[in-house]
Amino acid sequence: MSAQELLGLLDRVVGRARAGEGVEAFGLDQTETTVKAHGGEVESLSSARRRGIGIRVVRDQRVGYCFTVDLTDEALDAALDEARDNATVGSPDEGNVMPAPQPVADLDPAQLFDARVDDVTPQQKVDAAIALEDAARVGADVTGTDTAQYGDSVRTAAIASSTGVRSSYVRSDAFVLVEALAGRNGSTTSAYGLSIGRSLAELDIEGAAAEAVSRATRLLGGTSPSSARVPVVFDPFVTASFLGLVAGGLTAEAVQRGRSLFAGKVGEQLAPEGVDLIDDGTLADGPAAAPWDGEGTPTQRTGLLDDGVLQGYLHNVASATRDHTTSTGNASRASYSAPPGLSPTNFYVRPGMTPPSELIAGVDLGFYCQQVMGLHSGANPISGDFSVGAAGVMIRGGEFAEAVREATIAGSIPQMLAQIVTVGSDLRFLPFGGAMGGTTLLVDGMTLAGGASADG
Amino acid sequence: MTPPVLDDADLHTILATALSGGGQFAELYVEQRRSRSVSVDDGRVEDLVTGLDRGGGVRVIADGRTAYAFTNLLTGDALVEAARIAAAGVSGSHTARVADLRTVEPPYTHPAAKNPSGLDGSGMADVVRRIDASARDVDGAVRQVGATYGDITQDVLLVNSEGHRHNERRVRTRLTARVVASRDDVVQTGIEAPGAAAGLELLDRHPPEDVGRRAAERAVLMLDSRPAPAGEMTVVLAPGSGGVLFHEACGHGMEADIVAKGASVYRGRQGEQIGSELISGVDDATVANAWGSYGFDDEGTPAQRTVLFDRGVCTDYLTDRLRADELGLPRSGNARRQSYAHLPIPRMTNTYILPGDDDPDEIARSVQRGLFCEQLGGGQVDPASGDFVFGVAVGWLIEDGQLTYPVRGANLVGDGPSILARIEAVGTDFEVREGICGKDGQGVPAGLGNPTVRIGRITVGGTAA
Numbered sequence: 001m002s003a004q005e006l007l008g009l010l011d012r013v014v015g016r017a018r019a020g021e022g023v024e025a026f027g028l029d030q031t032e033t034t035v036k037a038h039g040g041e042v043e044s045l046s047s048a049r050r051r052g053i054g055i056r057v058v059r060d061q062r063v064g065y066c067f068t069v070d071l072t073d074e075a076l077d078a079a080l081d082e083a084r085d086n087a088t089v090g091s092p093d094e095g096n097v098m099p100a101p102q103p104v105a106d107l108d109p110a111q112l113f114d115a116r117v118d119d120v121t122p123q124q125k126v127d128a129a130i131a132l133e134d135a136a137r138v139g140a141d142v143t144g145t146d147t148a149q150y151g152d153s154v155r156t157a158a159i160a161s162s163t164g165v166r167s168s169y170v171r172s173d174a175f176v177l178v179e180a181l182a183g184r185n186g187s188t189t190s191a192y193g194l195s196i197g198r199s200l201a202e203l204d205i206e207g208a209a210a211e212a213v214s215r216a217t218r219l220l221g222g223t224s225p226s227s228a229r230v231p232v233v234f235d236p237f238v239t240a241s242f243l244g245l246v247a248g249g250l251t252a253e254a255v256q257r258g259r260s261l262f263a264g265k266v267g268e269q270l271a272p273e274g275v276d277l278i279d280d281g282t283l284a285d286g287p288a289a290a291p292w293d294g295e296g297t298p299t300q301r302t303g304l305l306d307d308g309v310l311q312g313y314l315h316n317v318a319s320a321t322r323d324h325t326t327s328t329g330n331a332s333r334a335s336y337s338a339p340p341g342l343s344p345t346n347f348y349v350r351p352g353m354t355p356p357s358e359l360i361a362g363v364d365l366g367f368y369c370q371q372v373m374g375l376h377s378g379a380n381p382i383s384g385d386f387s388v389g390a391a392g393v394m395i396r397g398g399e400f401a402e403a404v405r406e407a408t409i410a411g412s413i414p415q416m417l418a419q420i421v422t423v424g425s426d427l428r429f430l431p432f433g434g435a436m437g438g439t440t441l442l443v444d445g446m447t448l449a450g451g452a453s454a455d456g
Numbered sequence: 457m458t459p460p461v462l463d464d465a466d467l468h469t470i471l472a473t474a475l476s477g478g479g480q481f482a483e484l485y486v487e488q489r490r491s492r493s494v495s496v497d498d499g500r501v502e503d504l505v506t507g508l509d510r511g512g513g514v515r516v517i518a519d520g521r522t523a524y525a526f527t528n529l530l531t532g533d534a535l536v537e538a539a540r541i542a543a544a545g546v547s548g549s550h551t552a553r554v555a556d557l558r559t560v561e562p563p564y565t566h567p568a569a570k571n572p573s574g575l576d577g578s579g580m581a582d583v584v585r586r587i588d589a590s591a592r593d594v595d596g597a598v599r600q601v602g603a604t605y606g607d608i609t610q611d612v613l614l615v616n617s618e619g620h621r622h623n624e625r626r627v628r629t630r631l632t633a634r635v636v637a638s639r640d641d642v643v644q645t646g647i648e649a650p651g652a653a654a655g656l657e658l659l660d661r662h663p664p665e666d667v668g669r670r671a672a673e674r675a676v677l678m679l680d681s682r683p684a685p686a687g688e689m690t691v692v693l694a695p696g697s698g699g700v701l702f703h704e705a706c707g708h709g710m711e712a713d714i715v716a717k718g719a720s721v722y723r724g725r726q727g728e729q730i731g732s733e734l735i736s737g738v739d740d741a742t743v744a745n746a747w748g749s750y751g752f753d754d755e756g757t758p759a760q761r762t763v764l765f766d767r768g769v770c771t772d773y774l775t776d777r778l779r780a781d782e783l784g785l786p787r788s789g790n791a792r793r794q795s796y797a798h799l800p801i802p803r804m805t806n807t808y809i810l811p812g813d814d815d816p817d818e819i820a821r822s823v824q825r826g827l828f829c830e831q832l833g834g835g836q837v838d839p840a841s842g843d844f845v846f847g848v849a850v851g852w853l854i855e856d857g858q859l860t861y862p863v864r865g866a867n868l869v870g871d872g873p874s875i876l877a878r879i880e881a882v883g884t885d886f887e888v889r890e891g892i893c894g895k896d897g898q899g900v901p902a903g904l905g906n907p908t909v910r911i912g913r914i915t916v917g918g919t920a921a
Binding site: 036038041042043044045046047048049050051052063064065066067068069070075079082085086087088089090091093122143144146167181187189190224227256259324337338339374376379380382383385386387389391405406407408409410418449450 | 464494495497498499500501502503504505506507508509510511520522523524525526527528529538541542544545546577580581599600609636637642643644686687717718719721728797799833834835836837838840841843844845846847865866867869870872915917918
């Protein structure tokens with residue numbers, strides 16, 4: 001369905017708005033392909049076509065929501081009536097207002113949608129997945145791959161409201177993701193590598209495979225370490241995972257509801273000078289790039305930490321209204337089936353000048369943390385305290401030494417931010433679980449614990 | 457449920473089209489899902505969201521390869537087009553034909569005694585208000601209450617080229633309460649989240665007041681907690697709390713896709729004594745109205761009870777059609793999919809450590825120094841190594857057989873086989889919990905159960921010096 005056709009359906013819905021109510025309709029039409037390879041063959045190929053519309057009704061500061069994938073006129077009318085009914089139940093909240101229209105962010109459509117994505121044949125997608133798997137089976141200790149997949153999607157999103165919002169965009173995404181397995185003396189390790197872009201032509205298949213292999217092989221022979229307080233070097237993907245926790249606390253909703261460890265800290269020096277945390281929905285290379293957010297507000301570049309000083313929080317219209325400020329374009333919309341939430345877009349730490357190799361070479365004794373497990377269960381999002389499982393490699397004399405597994409690292413987010421020593425020059429975005437971008441990061445003195453020195 | 461546009465001739469055409477590229481097996485999965493949820497957050501009732509999602513997917517298998525195409529346009533034409541795409545996705549040289557469809561009745565049914573539609577929007581809002589109020593009544597330290605009521609009515613139609621056809625209605629209802637309490641600088645969270653493959657009778661078994669109170673009591677209790685010590689120690693898992701550990705550390709490695717790929721620490725170990733003789737564990741989709749139960753799995757195999765570990769011996773893996781064929785194992789009825797937009801993969805249903813012979817009270821009393829886990833948080837496992845980590849949401853230090861004080865910031869780190877081997881006592885008691893299990897980007901409801909269990913030693917990650 002073209003963006004114009006989708007907008008036509010939305011126009012029908014918002015055209016039925018009654019006096020005194022705000023009606024917003026959000027439509028999504030998405031095609032996706034995923035190919036997984038195993039043993040040199042296609043393991044599975046999945047092709048999808050999905051579309052649906054979600055309707056939000058605001059009346060008397062109350063909001064109701066209903067979604068449908070049945071896009072007939074009757075079904076859309078029924079969904080609007082149901083959303084109206086649903087809007088009679090909730091509590092009134094001053095934040096329940098419809099956004100007014102604004103010019104959307106100036107993002108070149110060609111940077112969001114790579115027209116080459118339409119020319120990729122199913123066979124080329126299959127070949128990409130198989131080539132990825134082949135490339136990840138190289139090396140003496142490599143025993144195979146757990147997952148080797150190619151995926152792409154084309155997503156047409158549109159929004160219209162009775163307050164005059166009306167916009168659409170098309171975005172393409174493509175990725176390869178491979179998890180390599182390595183084995184030695186009966187123990188197995190695994191690690192992934194990935195590459196993302198707007199179409200197959202932008203992906204680095206060999207690079208993703210090599211990344212998975214070197215990361216998996218590096219962990220071989222790992223043992224539980226002695227407990228110690230050491231500098232920790234975070235792998236870019238691990239940094240990105242931790243940024244997910246940080247970003248959650250930087251949403252205004254978390255602050256307003258007493259769930260943020262950053263509440264009341266605007267203007268405070270939370271990290272050393274030179275450390276910048278940025279949310280930028282207009283960053284064309286970021287996985288979450290879009291001209292407008294989940295309620296039609298233009299996306300923007302928002303500096304959260306500027307030279308280590310907290311500047312403010314991320315807002316959607318509801319949180320901004322409560323705080324008497326303006327939305328930062330962070331209304332999130334994963335699908336048509338849920339009302340707008342509040343999430344980061346492309347959220348990243350601005351890369352520094354030090355190449356990762358140089359950063360590691362400067363560490364005399366430390367732990368290179370390549371994987372964490374249980375971050376979302378092992379962390380208290382309110383206090384920021386965390387204790388998570390970790391695997392990686394010890395750094396001795398500036399070089400990788402013995403591998404480590406069955407370890408934990410413990411600390412707190414405020415402590416971790418305050419103790420950042422060096423921000424690496426690399427920046428990698430994780431397209432999963434929010435579009436977090438991390439660099440190699442050196443953090444001073446964290447508690448690394450293992451079973452080796454402990455004596456029950 | 458059959459969409460009105462699909463009659464037997466349509467179904468036959470879709471399956472025949474799917475086989476036209478030389479596939480050996482074809483299947484159509486059609487799902488309609490009516491969902492409702494409402495939450496209360498910070499004293500405000502918000503987000504009454506209702507909706508209808510539906511769609512159909514066509515799967516073709518040829519020589520272990522799979523093609524899947526799905527659409528949420530449920531017309532005969534759209535599904536035939538999906539069948540064409542799937543047929544082109546895996547070519548083969550088979551000449552399979554579509555057998556005459558015969559309707560099969562589910563061996564187990566889990567009907568909702570009280571249809572969720574008996575509760576309208578205001579009734580749903582009232583439920584979450586009651587959770588909110590009861591949680592706030594517990595203690596002045598309660599700062600925030602978040603609660604959700606949700607129900608899903610899922611109607612499935614599955615037909616395949618072997619002639620199988622079944623319809624099944626699955627109703628699931630769940631309450632969740634998340635309470636934040638704070639005092640001075642300490643902030644703690646308590647969670648309670650009962651659910652069932654049932655309707656409004658869930659509210660009779662778990663009155664909203666109880667749900668709110670339990671979550672609040674946990675949060676308030678943890679305000680008095682001290683940082684957990686780190687190191688190896690004896691750990692006692694309270695009934696219900698250890699199910700998630702068994703699920704993650706032992707269950708996932710028994711899923712046949714992980715086994716088939718060589719990514720499981722339990723691969724090739726059927727018949728081997730891995731754990732203590734005290735430990736037996738099952739996966740059971742037949743438990744009446746349990747959160748993870750169903751009549752048929754998502755490719756039409758009847759629900760079953762499968763023994764994973766029998767007195768410590770590794771027994772049967774959890775299979776779907778593909779991996780059962782690949783490994784030469786029976787189909788265990790564990791193929792599950794999050795929705796029509798997902799391929800079925802081997803998943804757990806309700807996974808339980810079975811009760812043993814030990815007096816639950818005696819189990820903790822026997823410990824000189826250790827950790828008592830009343831509630832675990834989420835966890836994660838690397839099935840290849842069996843390594844896992846779990847947060848301990850509510851824990852106590854055990855000293856001289858007594859629970860002395862609650863601890864925070866603890867987590868458990870170890871690997872599945874070692875933990876099974878170090879089980880020293882299994883209680884006669886038993887409780888279950890409900891969760892959503894994530895794997896390959898798909899979340900499905902999973903039940904978790906266990907008696908009181910003592911593990912001889914396990915690495916505890918803590919924050920105390």
